[in-house]
Amino acid sequence: MTRSNATPSATLSAPPAGRFVRRLGPHHFAHLRACAEGLGLVDSARRYLGVAHGHEAITAHRQAVDAVSAVARRRGESAWRLVGLRIQSPAGEPRPALADFIEAQGLDGFSQSEALALYEEAHPADRKTARGQRLRERQLALLRRLEGLAAEIPMASDLVAGWFDDALAAKLTAAGMTTLGELNARISAGGVWYRSLPAVGIAKARRIERHLATLLRREAAPLKPLFALSQAPALFRAPSPLGSPSNRASGDIILDGVSAPDASFARTRPSLLGASSDLEAVQRWIQARAGSLATVRVYQREAHRLLLWMQYECGGASLAQMGVADCGAFMAFLQNIPPRWISRERAAPGQSGWAPFRGHLSHASCRQAIVIIASLFAWLQAAQYLNANPWLLVNQATGDDPGQKMLDTKALSEAAMAEVLRFIDAQAPSASRARIRFIVRFVEAVGLRSAELLSATLGDLRMEPEGWVMQVRGKGAKNRIAAVPGQALHALQDYLLARGLGSIQAAPPAAPLLAATQNPVAPVGYQALYEHVxxxxxxxxxxxxxxxxxxxxxxxxxxxWLRHTFGTRAISRQVPLDVIQAQMGHASIQTTTAIYGRAPIRRRMDELGKAFR
Structure with missing residues (x-):
């Protein structure tokens, strides 16, 4: 543990004199916290203090440490020496909380004992590490406490000399930009606003712009409302299993966990739902139409977004009050999400900074949302909850994605697959290596969806006169029979041996096809599979x-991508399209042709080539 205001490297020359810190703002404390949590000094100074060169970063950091230490001493903080202290554990990083580790590594589907074992392996505990972590927690608590006491909020009326270093502040003032507001106005006007600043090019201008945005963020950035339905503040509770008592109870709404009356609509005929609010009506739709928990989550998300949009953008209108113009406005909204509706990273529902969208929707996501909402309204009208369905009068077509390259496919070429297998085989033997090798080889040869792979058990495989097959519970809760060719059988047999389960015939039928790394008969969840692969x-x-x-x-x-690899590999090896359709569980052969359409294109090229040589 060392004081960070010592020179980081003996090879660095002494930084030049100059003032980088005159007034303490939230960005100075953000910089010190980032350094305390392991971010490099130069990177943190570039991000929070608006400096780029190493010697400037060292100077700005030293001045921030000195200024905050002085505040701590004036306030009588006995731990003032913790400001700027570099705390290093033997591993070079603080030991994270177990919950944070599980979230960061995507281990939600792993058992607690397995996740704990992985945690201990990644972050072995020792007395020095634990002591360093406690000291770091004290340091961060001190910085948060001092920020509340001493940090000034930059205002547009503040002089630039208070928030920029001496040399740059002199240039800005000489060019007529004496306050932060004047600088912001000049930048907002666009063009080459920095033309009158000597020795300031585009790179430095962009740093000035970013630093100004950091300074004025609390004042200039549009505030996100605390998004919550007025009838129920708790959003996006994890859905209960379909058909459970909590879902059947009329007063327990899966959307938010709280029921409330909504008298803003009027019906002229009795509803078949017995719902007294839009929330309850939407819940009845989810219960009746969603065939799996994955569908529940998607329906829940899209319905919440619509209800929140109507509350915040349409003055609290109900579903019954939604008209044709509102449908068009909502479609336009989905295609261009306003910034205040986009959530801050890692913000939890109900907390400040959370919003219903993680970012702008892709073309496919936008189209999916419109289809789901239109089906909601059609169902509510059929249930006599709504008198009319405005979506029937709206052109819901979004067209094809202009950015889509139709012959591109999310699949691994044979060369890429060979490289992947070569890399896997070169690693030291482990349960993780055995599992990924099985997944790659098995899915490439069978073409299962992720959910189908996760839900399968060894009892689903059986030997028939035609060969090995497996029964698959597919999309839409539909069963189908999938062929299990030789490559998949060899991959499965190797995987079972690595799990200590013996042959396919000897292994317990109830064992999952895909298992946790430390328990050969424990299943894994979708997130764990996703992150693993x-x-x-x-x-x-x-x-x-x-x-x-x-x-x-x-x-x-x-x-x-492995499922798409199966489809493209089967096409290239001249497997008939109807065979591929049946194996993959596509509802129609048109779906197969649309995704893996190279065979028809090859025939078209051959035929036209004969005619126009």
């Missing part, structure tokens, strides 16, 4: 000798 594929792609453009394309590969 994505992490392995990303490492394999980075270590591969594939061309740069292909590595870039595969950087975000997930479990679903």
């Amino acid at each position: 994505k992490g392995w594929l990303a490492r394999a792609v980075r270590a591969s000798s594939l061309p740069a453009h292909e590595r870039e394309r595969l950087a975000g590969a997930t479990t679903h």
Whole structure:
């Protein structure tokens, strides 16, 4: 543990004189907290203090430490020496809380004992680490306490000399930008606003803009409302299993956990639902139409967004009051989400900074939302809860995604698959390696969805006169029979041996097809599967000798890419489209053709090539 106001490296020259800190603001405390939590001094100074060069970062950091230490001493804080203290554990990082580790690593589907074992392996505890963590917690608590006492909120009327370093403040003042407000107005006007500033190019101008935005964020940024339905403040409670008593009770709404009357609508005929509010009506729709928990979550999310939009953008209108113009406005809203509706990263529902959207919707997500909401209104009208359905009068077509490249596919080429398997086989034997090798080889040969893989048990496989098959519980709660070819059987047999379960015939039928790494008969959840596959594929792609453009394309590969790999591989090996459709569980062969349409295109090229040589 060292004081950070000592020179970080002996090779660095002494920083030049100059004032970087005249008035303490929230950004100075954010910088010190970031350093305390492990962010590099230069990176933190670039992010929070608006300086880029190493010597400037050192100077600005020293001055921030001195200024905050002085405040602590004046306030009689006996722990003032903790300000700026560099606390390093043997591993170089603080030991995170177990809950934070589980969330960061996507281990929600793992058992508690498995998650704890992974945690201890990643962050072994020792007395020095524990002491350093306690000291860091005291340091962060001190900084938060001092920020509440001493941090000034930058205002547009403040002089730039109070918030920028001496040299830059002199340039800004000479150019007529004496206050933060005047600087903000000049930047907002656009163009080359920095033309009159000597030795300031576009790179430094962008740093000035970012630093000003940091300073004025609390004043200039639009405030997000505390998004909550007026009838029920607690949003997005995790849904209970379908059909459970909590879902059947008329007063327990899966959307928010609290029921409330909504008398803002009027009906001329009795409803078949017995619902007294829009919330209850939507819940009845979810109970009746959602066939799985995954569908429940999607329906719940889209219905919440609509109800919140009507509350905050339409003056609290009810579903019955939604007209044709409102439908068009909501579609336009989905295609261009306002900033105040986009959540701050990691903000939890009900907390300040949380909003219903994580970012702008993709073309496909926007289209899905419109389809779901239109189906909600059609169902509510059929249930006589609504007298009319305005969505029937609206052109709901969103067209095709203009950014989609129709022949592109989210699949691994044969070369990429070979590189992935080479990387996996080169790693030390482990339960994790055995599991990822099984997933890659099995899904490539069978084409299962993630949910189908997770729900399958060994009892679903059986030997028939035609060969090995498995019964799959597919999309829409539909059963189908999938063929299990030789590659998949070999991969499964190797995986069962690694799990200590023996052969396929000898393994317990109730055991999951895919198991936790430390318990061969414990299932895993979707998030754990997603993070497991994505992490392995990303490492394999980075270590591969594939061309740069292909590595870039595969950087975000997930479990679903393996299903697409099955489809594209089957097409390239001339498997008939109807066979692929049946194996993948597509509702129609048009779906298969639309996704894996190279076979018809090849025939078209051949036929036209004959005619126009």
